Amino acid sequence: MSGAxxxxxxxxxxxQPPVAHRRSLGSRIRRRVPGxxxxxxxxxxxxxMFGPVLMLALFSFNDSSIISLPWEGFTTxxxxxxWSTPEARDAILNSLVVAAVVTAGSLTLGxxxxxxxxxxxxxGRGPLAGLHGSVLVVPWLIIGVAGLIFFSESGVSxxxxxxxxxxxxxxxxxxxxxxxxxxxxxxxxxxxAAIDLGASxxxxxxxxxxxxxxxxxxxxxxxxxxxxxxxxxxxxxTGGFEQTFPVWxxxxxxxxxxxxxxxxxxxxIALAQVIVVFAGWRLMKRLTRDRGGDKALTELLTGxxx
Amino acid sequence: xxxxxxxxxxxxxxxAVLALAAGCGRDEGETAVAPAPKDPSAPATGTLRFFAxxxxxxxxxxxxxxxxxxxxxxxxxxFNSNKAAAAKLAGGFEADVVELCTDEMEPILIRxxxxxxxxxxxxxxxxxxxxxxxxxxxxAGHVLFVPASxxxxxxxxxTDQVSGVDxxxxxxxPQYAGNAALExxxxxxxxxxxxxxxxxxxxxxxxxxxxxEVKQYLLDHRDQFRDFPESDASMANLFKSGEAVIADGGRxxxxxxxxxxxPAEWVAPKEGVLSWxxxxxxxxxxxxxxxxxxxxxxYASPEAQAISGEQGFVAMTPKALPLIPPELRQGADPSSLxxxxxxxxxxxxxLYDRAWQEVAAG
Amino acid sequence: xxxxxLPVRHQRRRGxxxxxxxxxxxxxxxLLLILFLGPMIAMLVISLQHGVLSxxxxxxxxxxxDVIGDPLYRDVAWTTVQIATIAMLIQxxxxxxIAYVLAYKAGRFEVPLLLFLVLADELxxxxxxxxxxxLLGREGLxxxxxxxxxxxxxxxxxxxFSKFAVIVVLSTSYLTYTVIPIYAAMKAxxxxxxxxxxxxxxxxxxxxxxxxxxxxxxxxxxxxLLVYIPLFxxxxxxxxxxxxxxxxLGQVVNDLVLETGDLNGGxxxxxxMLFASGIFAIIAYKLAKIRQLET
Numbered sequence: 001m002s003g004a005x006x007x008x009x010x011x012x013x014x015x016q017p018p019v020a021h022r023r024s025l026g027s028r029i030r031r032r033v034p035g036x037x038x039x040x041x042x043x044x045x046x047x048x049m050f051g052p053v054l055m056l057a058l059f060s061f062n063d064s065s066i067i068s069l070p071w072e073g074f075t076t077x078x079x080x081x082x083w084s085t086p087e088a089r090d091a092i093l094n095s096l097v098v099a100a101v102v103t104a105g106s107l108t109l110g111x112x113x114x115x116x117x118x119x120x121x122x123x124g125r126g127p128l129a130g131l132h133g134s135v136l137v138v139p140w141l142i143i144g145v146a147g148l149i150f151f152s153e154s155g156v157s158x159x160x161x162x163x164x165x166x167x168x169x170x171x172x173x174x175x176x177x178x179x180x181x182x183x184x185x186x187x188x189x190x191x192x193a194a195i196d197l198g199a200s201x202x203x204x205x206x207x208x209x210x211x212x213x214x215x216x217x218x219x220x221x222x223x224x225x226x227x228x229x230x231x232x233x234x235x236x237x238t239g240g241f242e243q244t245f246p247v248w249x250x251x252x253x254x255x256x257x258x259x260x261x262x263x264x265x266x267x268x269i270a271l272a273q274v275i276v277v278f279a280g281w282r283l284m285k286r287l288t289r290d291r292g293g294d295k296a297l298t299e300l301l302t303g304x305x306x
Numbered sequence: 307x308x309x310x311x312x313x314x315x316x317x318x319x320x321x322a323v324l325a326l327a328a329g330c331g332r333d334e335g336e337t338a339v340a341p342a343p344k345d346p347s348a349p350a351t352g353t354l355r356f357f358a359x360x361x362x363x364x365x366x367x368x369x370x371x372x373x374x375x376x377x378x379x380x381x382x383x384x385f386n387s388n389k390a391a392a393a394k395l396a397g398g399f400e401a402d403v404v405e406l407c408t409d410e411m412e413p414i415l416i417r418x419x420x421x422x423x424x425x426x427x428x429x430x431x432x433x434x435x436x437x438x439x440x441x442x443x444x445x446a447g448h449v450l451f452v453p454a455s456x457x458x459x460x461x462x463x464x465t466d467q468v469s470g471v472d473x474x475x476x477x478x479x480p481q482y483a484g485n486a487a488l489e490x491x492x493x494x495x496x497x498x499x500x501x502x503x504x505x506x507x508x509x510x511x512x513x514x515x516x517x518x519e520v521k522q523y524l525l526d527h528r529d530q531f532r533d534f535p536e537s538d539a540s541m542a543n544l545f546k547s548g549e550a551v552i553a554d555g556g557r558x559x560x561x562x563x564x565x566x567x568x569p570a571e572w573v574a575p576k577e578g579v580l581s582w583x584x585x586x587x588x589x590x591x592x593x594x595x596x597x598x599x600x601x602x603x604x605y606a607s608p609e610a611q612a613i614s615g616e617q618g619f620v621a622m623t624p625k626a627l628p629l630i631p632p633e634l635r636q637g638a639d640p641s642s643l644x645x646x647x648x649x650x651x652x653x654x655x656x657l658y659d660r661a662w663q664e665v666a667a668g
Numbered sequence: 669x670x671x672x673x674l675p676v677r678h679q680r681r682r683g684x685x686x687x688x689x690x691x692x693x694x695x696x697x698x699l700l701l702i703l704f705l706g707p708m709i710a711m712l713v714i715s716l717q718h719g720v721l722s723x724x725x726x727x728x729x730x731x732x733x734d735v736i737g738d739p740l741y742r743d744v745a746w747t748t749v750q751i752a753t754i755a756m757l758i759q760x761x762x763x764x765x766i767a768y769v770l771a772y773k774a775g776r777f778e779v780p781l782l783l784f785l786v787l788a789d790e791l792x793x794x795x796x797x798x799x800x801x802x803l804l805g806r807e808g809l810x811x812x813x814x815x816x817x818x819x820x821x822x823x824x825x826x827x828x829f830s831k832f833a834v835i836v837v838l839s840t841s842y843l844t845y846t847v848i849p850i851y852a853a854m855k856a857x858x859x860x861x862x863x864x865x866x867x868x869x870x871x872x873x874x875x876x877x878x879x880x881x882x883x884x885x886x887x888x889x890x891x892x893l894l895v896y897i898p899l900f901x902x903x904x905x906x907x908x909x910x911x912x913x914x915x916x917l918g919q920v921v922n923d924l925v926l927e928t929g930d931l932n933g934g935x936x937x938x939x940x941m942l943f944a945s946g947i948f949a950i951i952a953y954k955l956a957k958i959r960q961l962e963t
Contacts, residue, residue, distance in 0.1 A: 052799030116692030393929030
């Protein structure tokens with residue numbers, strides 16, 4: 001729990017006991033209503049966010065070629081089938097390669113730009129920051145179409161390379177936003193003090209800056225990977241024969257083939273994403289341990305949107 | 307001049323260059339006849355990018371080809387109309403072999419997206435049905451594509467739910483309200499409806515007022531239709547899930563449904579059956595010509611055409627007929643299409659497209 | 669900072685101070701200029717040119733006038749605004765209570781719940797659409813389930829391939845980005861304000877309306893900024909679950925560009941959508957800022 005909430009809660013608890021003592025049973029039930037409503041609300045949100053995907057996972061083990069009731073028995077044959085379908089394997093592999101490249105590229109470019117935009121003064125800094133920010137507001141559909149037009153007019157044939165390049169364009173400004181928020185939060189005076197105390201630029205970056213922005217870097221890496229892996233619009237318009245995973249699922253769904261094999265693949269992907277998010281959370285908890293752990297995490301999440 | 311403005315000038319200069327680059331067009335691809343491979347018997351290697359309708363490149367159809375060319379990396383991508391194929395190819399989506407259909411190949415030809423081919427490099431080319439047709443050649447007499455499949459287009463019904471159907475008008479029978487479907491193709495959807503409601507003489511060449519009348523009728527009866535599926539696979543799924551019980555469509559689609567266990571039947575309506583012809587062409591940006599010719603040869607072979615015939619299409623070479631089970635042989639005979647109305651590009655094809663767009667968008 | 673008293677030293681510092689920004693900013697800026705502004709300019713140029721096949725050359729505004737003057741596209745635009753707005757309102761109705769619970773009531777569950785929100789965003793959107801299709805179809809789990817327990821006799825067809833389906837899928841697509849800005853705004857609110865309101869005799873409705881909502885309004889506008897534009901330009905969801913009645917502007921762009929090959933019309937349509945998004949973004953941004961100043 002964050003320190004602010006705890007501090008705010010202290011005042012009423014000190015005064016409440018004598019008041020609560022005189023409360024009737026009815027009012028005690030009434031007092032519990034908000035708690036029950038909270039639980040219901042959360043349960044409802046969980047249901048609509050994760051219910052469908054859980055069902056998908058469940059029915060990927062159903063021994064029936066149509067995805068519906070009744071339950072015909074447990075099977076793993078859709079997983080076998082998915083594994084032996086080259087299109088599925090290729091699509092996932094393509095997505096993983098693109099996401100890895102885009103994540104590495106985004107972290108590099110994003111960190112450079114974030115440092116330049118928050119720590120350096122130079123003419124044209126405002127417009128440049130605006131340029132980076134504007135990428136985040138332009139819808140991906142329109143960036144995808146513009147990319148297609150650009151490549152088509154300049155005679156570049158579409159491939160995984162064009163997909164990765166355009167994904168990098170839409171993803172690295174997000175890294176800029178996350179890391180800039182991290183850099184803005186802590187004061188420059190520590191860096192200056194390090195230099196004054198005789199640290200070299202490299203030492204200052206290694207021992208002062210890196211530990212401070214490590215959680216932001218980790219968060220940026222997770223978000224960049226997910227943005228790239230899940231990216232549909234940009235990949236759809238600027239991709240060639242080699243499909244990424246979302247484009248492959250889209251084309252299958254568009255042909256409305258309800259293949260149980262796709263359930264199996266999707267389940268594996270969803271599970272992997274759960275693991276990545278959880279592992280990322282543990283990692284960030286360790287990185288932020290000496291600065292209030294959970295509080296630093298919520299700060300990280302909300303920092304960019306304030 | 308201040309130092310600070312230099313990056314700005316640089317940026318402006320860069321943008322000017324980019325704008326120029328955006329203004330000039332992409333390179334025209336190769337338009338000369340694609341040279342035949344020097345050694346036609348050697349197995350194909352490398353990568354071959356095959357861009358066609360989904361039902362042209364089923365796993366069953368391609369299995370023998372892949373077995374004969376184990377070192378070839380065959381990549382497949384499907385489209386739902388030649389127009390869409392042309393849009394993607396022109397947009398930089400490069401392929402080696404592309405499927406063309408005579409009634410809709412105009413957008414591909416007009417953009418020079420394919421190059422003529424050498425018919426002597428395709429074994430048995432002259433025996434293929436429609437190989438002597440003008441549709442297969444350009445003005446100079448060069449062969450544009452290898453005819454690879456053809457079939458009739460009529461009605462598909464679910465025999466458990468529907469009986470006694472013999473007319474396109476039955477698509478609009480109120481008892482099938484909400485359970486009918488029309489293929490999302492302007493030419494067939496408008497054509498079939500015009501025959502069903504008796505508008506115009508030639509469904510492939512309606513006049514603008516006739517097209518308007520058909521459009522209005524479709525708009526008034528939109529609730530009749532569950533969906534306008536974009537592909538054969540989508541159509542098959544609508545029948546599989548029970549969402550459609552009557553639709554327009556080809557015999558190949560029907561056979562695919564029957565193989566999937568749907569009690570489907572193909573019906574030739576009394577107003578007439580439409581027929582289509584499609585074939586394979588080499589694109590102007592093709593890189594693997596040897597493998598492309600290999601694929602064309604495979605599709606022209608009796609073995610491949612027998613598989614095509616079993617899937618409910620017309621077998622394009624007479625040598626394939628003995629290989630086809632007797633019950634499917636009659637339908638697979640090209641002569642079965644002699645009385646059909648060939649699907650051709652209408653003179654007012656823009657109006658067909660527009661009318662269908664309005665119906666589909668509701 | 670040290671005073672630049674000596675002209676020589678001043679010069680050197682200036683040289684260096686431009687070199688360093690260049691080292692940091694050159695690569696990111698070049699990428700954006702070439703592959704973000706470049707495509708945008710290419711799109712603008714194309715949208716002002718006649719089609720390759722039209723036979724005309726030179727510049728024209730006809731692509732824009734054709735798109736704007738077409739009653740068909742006006743209808744689609746109206747449907748799109750309807751669907752996007754309803755989906756946005758539904759998300760806000762879900763997001764505000766969720767953010768409230770997260771910010772004030774969740775206690776030790778706050779961080780795990782936030783983690784779930786992040787997870788909801790990480791899950792592949794195609795997988796999610798696929799899952800909804802499986803649930804909503806005629807033989808889907810909802811229809812089958814309702815029939816089995818005897819609530820309905822025949823499957824409800826309107827669940828899938830309808831506006832309803834598009835709204836359902838879109839309303840669950842961007843919850844993360846709707847909740848988090850509102851949650852952030854709530855975290856910034858001093859909880860004592862509620863106590864004060866209660867002490868002054870305000871009921872929960874009055875407190876919500878007069879105290880909470882004005883304070884979190886900036887967060888709501890940020891949510892609108894982040895979520896409404898992607899909803900407005902979505903094309904995968906209506907394509908996959910909209911059937912014949914949930915046709916949206918994103919699909920028009922796709923159809924123009926990839927189905928009919930009218931790059932010029934598609935570019936014009938894209939730019940008009942970008943223009944509309946831009947106006948919307950500016951309004952939401954200004955509202956968010958104004959509200960922040962007032963509070």
